[in-house]
Amino acid sequence: MLSVLDLFRIGIGPSSSHTVGPIRIAGRFLAELQQAGVMPVVERIDVELQGSLALTGVGHATPKAVVLGLLGLDPETLDPEDADNRVSALEASGQLTLPGGRQIAFVPSTGIRFAYDVIPVLHPNGIRLQAFDAEGTKIADSTWYSTGGGFIASQRQLERPVTADIVPAGPQVPHPFYSAAELLAICEAKGVSIDTLILANENAMRSAGETGLALDRIAGVMMACIDRGLSRTGILPGGLKVRRRAPEIWQKLQSGPPSNEREQLFDWLNVYAMAVNEENAAGGQVVTAPTNGAAGIIPAVIRHYCWDAEDRTARVRKFLLTAGGVGLLYKQRASISGAEMGCQGEVGVACSMAAAGLAAVWGGTPQQVANAAEIAMEHNLGLTCDPVGGLVQIPCIERNAIGSVKAANAARLALHSLEQTKVSLDQVIETMRQTGIDMSSKYKETSQGGLAVNVVEC
Structure with missing residues (x-):
């Protein structure tokens, strides 16, 4: 069972799927880079917005959300005014500070691409994130989906074969119900x-x-x-x-x-x-x-x-x-x-x-x-x-x-x-x-x- 606290998430506007979800996805991507041990050699990060995230991304502040996630901010705890200031500072400097303190070049207007022609099959809200080293070799490539209400899922999760209508999630509870x-x-x-x-x-x-x-x-x-x-x-x-x-x-x-x-x-x-x-x-x-x-x-x-x-x-x-x-x-x-x-x-x-x-x-x-x-x-x-x-x-x-x-x-x-x-x-x-x-x-x-x-x- 999911928790009701998963439905009532504290975040920022204007959209849970187009703002809160992308913040969490970008943060998760950084976490994966750290877990894989490749963060020290990352020199470039590219982001591709797909489907609805591309078509209505500007109006829903999706590019800003991606930047906030790459800055390591959490939608539940960030201060909206401070977040705006930090985004403005990054846009002015063109430098993104990665976890650990190392900086790489990142210009949101070119580092975030709107793939209007890509309509994802698994879910309409797709984001592809890639990382490259100094020679331009791709060292990470993952696709995520913002599935509504701030929930996110990786392509690996959604492509996982299931044998029943219900995919178990979360801890055991005394009164599980599915209808x-x-x-x-x-x-x-x-x-x-x-x-x-x-x-x-x-x-x-x-x-x-x-x-x-x-x-x-x-x-x-x-x-x-x-x-x-x-x-x-x-x-x-x-x-x-x-x-x-x-x-x-x-x-x-x-x-x-x-x-x-x-x-x-x-x-x-x-x-x-x-x-x-x-x-x-x-x-x-x-x-x-x-x-x-x-x-x-x-x-x-x-x-x-x-x-x-x-x-x-x-x-x-x-x-x-x-x-x-x-x-x-x-x-x-x-x-x-x-x-x-x-x-x-x-x-x-x-x-x-x-x-x-x-x-x-x-x-x-x-x-x-x-x-x-x-x-x-x-x-x-x-x-x-x-x-x-x-x-x-x-x-x-x-x-x-x-x-x-x-x-x-x-x-x-x-x-x-x-x-x-x-x-x-x-x-x-x-x-x-x-x-x-x-x-x-x-x-x-x-x-x-x-x-x-x-x-x-x-």
């Missing part, structure tokens, strides 16, 4: 809630105290991101001249809240989600939930429904554990990569996870929680990923706002019924997977179709 049906059956047999079951699995991977503190830290980073997004004004980077709107909406809410509950619900959820995704678009610190492009939905719902409660810690932990459990199903049975599934695999999955978490906080049974997750995804099926200009701004920022409202509504609908919905959670996950496979690549994070070609950049 929603299995998850619900275990909950019924044990007489426990989904979050209790997930917590037992998590505590098999680390101590209970460490799990709790990790969940609290994730929630804290989410809320800090909202706070920054509510206060920072200006134009987002990238050339589309998209103005930050969350601070203005926030000021209106503070000065004169809407008069009726429905408008108030929409506005609060909207402003919190937009605050996160405007921060993400600016390259700020966010939590993949389960991706950066969909990072605003879960924090928005937590902020509005859990953060001011007296039992905040218990509510938030229940929410994250339940949402994470549902997210694991999507990760294990389909994908959370926009380059594979379109935006249904990002905003759709985040909406489904948030609906499940909220239904649990509201006292829903395991079946009602699964119903909430199913309802949310059912009405995100077919959602395309067609970012204008390759930037995680249009339609991504507003899409998170809409997704947060959908999540709350799905949770409410699920609590009105006791039986399983006609469409099960497993069935909707499989439908999402099949839809993603059938979807044209133009609508899967390549900026080759939809809004990306019908909206003129200016």
Whole structure:
């Protein structure tokens, strides 16, 4: 089993697959060079971005991400401002300091190549890294894939033959499950809630105290991101001249809240989600939930429904554990990569996870929680990923706002019924997977179709 902490990763914007993943891949490449004992003779490093990483890499800050990884930075601990300064210094000097202190020439504009013509077979987000010695002899050559949500895999891993549908990963846990049906059956047999079951699995991977503190830290980073997004004004980077709107909406809410509950619900959820995704678009610190492009939905719902409660810690932990459990199903049975599934695999999955978490906080049974997750995804099926200009701004920022409202509504609908919905959670996950496979690549994070070609950049 994967851990829910694998889904909720702290990193930087604007993309988990195009920014966080490449940082980790470049760092892993350096680690391999060290392990192979060839680092002392490395004189040149070449990087080739393939597939979606090439087609939308500029707008997703992928070249910068590769540089950050080569500089030895970790997406979870780096400071965004310091990272920008270090990238600028490297671009000015043309010198990359390798582990151990030795410097080699590296100019990002020539050392990182966009292979627009290469569409990888194993996964759309490919990166090939090569190292050469002083004579130009190739001493290392590896291809990696950024598979969504900050997850990465080497070509060797993905080409490994498997004899079953499930590839075992991670430590043994007391309650392994590989479908929603299995998850619900275990909950019924044990007489426990989904979050209790997930917590037992998590505590098999680390101590209970460490799990709790990790969940609290994730929630804290989410809320800090909202706070920054509510206060920072200006134009987002990238050339589309998209103005930050969350601070203005926030000021209106503070000065004169809407008069009726429905408008108030929409506005609060909207402003919190937009605050996160405007921060993400600016390259700020966010939590993949389960991706950066969909990072605003879960924090928005937590902020509005859990953060001011007296039992905040218990509510938030229940929410994250339940949402994470549902997210694991999507990760294990389909994908959370926009380059594979379109935006249904990002905003759709985040909406489904948030609906499940909220239904649990509201006292829903395991079946009602699964119903909430199913309802949310059912009405995100077919959602395309067609970012204008390759930037995680249009339609991504507003899409998170809409997704947060959908999540709350799905949770409410699920609590009105006791039986399983006609469409099960497993069935909707499989439908999402099949839809993603059938979807044209133009609508899967390549900026080759939809809004990306019908909206003129200016």
